[in-house]
Amino acid sequence: MKYLLGMAMLLIVATVAAQDSLRFIAVPAGSYVVGAKNFPLNPKRTVPLAAFRIAVTEVTNAQFAAFVQATGYVTDAQRRHNAMVFEPGLKEFRWLEDSTAYWEYPNGVSRGDISAKMDHPVTCISFADAQAYCNWSGCRLPTLDEWEVAARAGSDTRYFWGGDRDAITAYANVWLGHDHLSADTADGYMYTAPVAHFKPNPWGLYDVYGNVFEFCEGRTALDKPNSTQAHARGGSWWCSKNSCSFFNSVDIGNIHRHASFSNLGFRVVKAN
Amino acid sequence: MKFLFLGLLSLLPFRTLLAQEYPMPSKESMAYHEARFRKSIPPYGLAKVKEMIAKIQPDADEAEALSSRDYLSLSLREKFTYHMIHPETYAQNCDAVPPVMDENKKIFSRIPSSFGDFIWSKRQADFLVENKDSVCALIKESALRSKRIGCNYKEAILEMNAVEMIPFLVDFYNRDKKDLDLLTVFLQLMEQNKYEPFMKSASWKKLYSENASYEAYLDYNSANEALILQRVTDFYKNYKR
Numbered sequence: 210m211k212y213l214l215g216m217a218m219l220l221i222v223a224t225v226a227a228q229d230s231l232r233f234i235a236v237p238a239g240s241y242v243v244g245a246k247n248f249p250l251n252p253k254r255t256v257p258l259a260a261f262r263i264a265v266t267e268v269t270n271a272q273f274a275a276f277v278q279a280t281g282y283v284t285d286a287q288r289r290h291n292a293m294v295f296e297p298g299l300k301e302f303r304w305l306e307d308s309t310a311y312w313e314y315p316n317g318v319s320r321g322d323i324s325a326k327m328d329h330p331v332t333c334i335s336f337a338d339a340q341a342y343c344n345w346s347g348c349r350l351p352t353l354d355e356w357e358v359a360a361r362a363g364s365d366t367r368y369f370w371g372g373d374r375d376a377i378t379a380y381a382n383v384w385l386g387h388d389h390l391s392a393d394t395a396d397g398y399m400y401t402a403p404v405a406h407f408k409p410n411p412w413g414l415y416d417v418y419g420n421v422f423e424f425c426e427g428r429t430a431l432d433k434p435n436s437t438q439a440h441a442r443g444g445s446w447w448c449s450k451n452s453c454s455f456f457n458s459v460d461i462g463n464i465h466r467h468a469s470f471s472n473l474g475f476r477v478v479k480a481n
Numbered sequence: 482m483k484f485l486f487l488g489l490l491s492l493l494p495f496r497t498l499l500a501q502e503y504p505m506p507s508k509e510s511m512a513y514h515e516a517r518f519r520k521s522i523p524p525y526g527l528a529k530v531k532e533m534i535a536k537i538q539p540d541a542d543e544a545e546a547l548s549s550r551d552y553l554s555l556s557l558r559e560k561f562t563y564h565m566i567h568p569e570t571y572a573q574n575c576d577a578v579p580p581v582m583d584e585n586k587k588i589f590s591r592i593p594s595s596f597g598d599f600i601w602s603k604r605q606a607d608f609l610v611e612n613k614d615s616v617c618a619l620i621k622e623s624a625l626r627s628k629r630i631g632c633n634y635k636e637a638i639l640e641m642n643a644v645e646m647i648p649f650l651v652d653f654y655n656r657d658k659k660d661l662d663l664l665t666v667f668l669q670l671m672e673q674n675k676y677e678p679f680m681k682s683a684s685w686k687k688l689y690s691e692n693a694s695y696e697a698y699l700d701y702n703s704a705n706e707a708l709i710l711q712r713v714t715d716f717y718k719n720y721k722r
């Protein structure tokens with residue numbers, strides 16, 4: 210009994226610690242314009258939203274480690290040994306399957322662990338893994354609309370600063386090379402960067418574009434009725450102007466719900 | 482790129498959405514979109530390969546690969562069929578491609594991906610490259626029989642950098658000049674081989690330069706068509722094997 214109580218206390222302490230290390234901003238209830246004209250995947254429309262709080266930063270390796278330590282959770286990549294990793298030299302949109310990769314070794318054992326990257330966003334986790342973290346932490350993933358409203362920070366343009374794509378370098382860790390045949394560290398990072406390293410959006414959210422694609426709940430207008438696809442938004446360190454370029458407030462990506470890539474992560478929200 | 486849009490158009494809510502927010506593509510454009518995403522299904526050992534896939538993929542929801550033993554037991558032709566109908570790994574996020582108006586009048590910079598959330602694994606891509614001559618022969622044989630070249634065949638041609646297929650593809654295109662993605666294959670072959678006259682052209686700048694959009698396209702007209710066919714023929718003649 211004492212042992213059980215001790216374990217329960219440990220779990221509670223770890224949960225509180227993980228949540229304490231996340232800062233949130235409040236988004237008031239209201240009607241918000243999302244989407245873009247002539248874009249059926251995410252058409253321009255007004256959506257009503259209840260108040261919510263969204264994390265200022267993406268969930269980090271340290272925060273995910275607290276979850277794993279408290280629960281013993283085993284990720285999809287650890288069970289299935291099918292994570293997808295990146296190294297320079299690959300053709301566009303090509304990744305390597307690496308049976309050794311999981312969140313502690315997001316690009317495989319041969320490419321190093323996260324011990325010096327505990328303040329980087331957790332990656333190599335699947336949509337299902339992100340949901341497990343949320344269940345444990347008392348949070349949830351943002352809906353597609355919540356994510357977009359927070360990313361837009363009141364703007365009605367493709368980027369929260371306007372329409373000039375080249376301004377991305379101040380705000381986001383993205384791929385600045387023309388292709389992925391050689392490494393790109395022009396912004397200081399080839400893979401992930403520490404969260405909150407680049408400038409925030411006007412509401413104080415960091416890395417809404419770039420760093421990692423962020424899993425969201427919900428369905429797009431184009432999802433099949435029985436689709437089990439997950440969605441992620443905001444682009445990632447892999448995304449370049451020429452390939453993907455999803456580092457904006459409009460695009461929505463599709464991903465298998467059990468796929469684990471080293472450019473996929475998440476941030477969380479709470480009801481107000 | 483990469484997922485079927487036409488089927489979704491039949492959904493009532495989306496139709497309503499389109500009517501409100503987006504002009505409906507024409508019937509021709511929608512039919513062309515469907516055709517672009519249609520795969521070629523090779524006949525070689527198809528029943529056997531399907532049966533083997535069914536055993537590894539009971540819920541059809543996961544990326545699954547044949548065991549090495551089963552994989553190695555397949556003949557070359559059966560492996561070809563397996564690869565053309567069953568990609569083994571996950572494709573990365575950011576695959577969604579919005580529908581476009583007048584799709585049947587556009588020569589895109591890239592062909593659509595064939596398998597949605599999935600993609601060929603390394604061993605599958607390696608197989609294609611290592612067996613290029615045989616795979617090219619099978620694609621030709623299958624294409625001549627079915628009178629079409631599916632998006633998976635086009636993807637394989639690009640994966641193998643099968644420049645030697647160009648004369649066949651030019652002839653195939655000229656039969657009815659309806660599959661504009663064959664022109665895209667030519668563009669991509671010239672681009673991935675850095676064919677200098679193409680790299681210096683206005684077309685390259687519009688389609689592949691630093692500021693080009695991933696969804697960039699050329700208008701389909703006789704001048705652009707003739708230019709692409711001439712360029713790719715010159716490229717083939719000057720290609721150093």
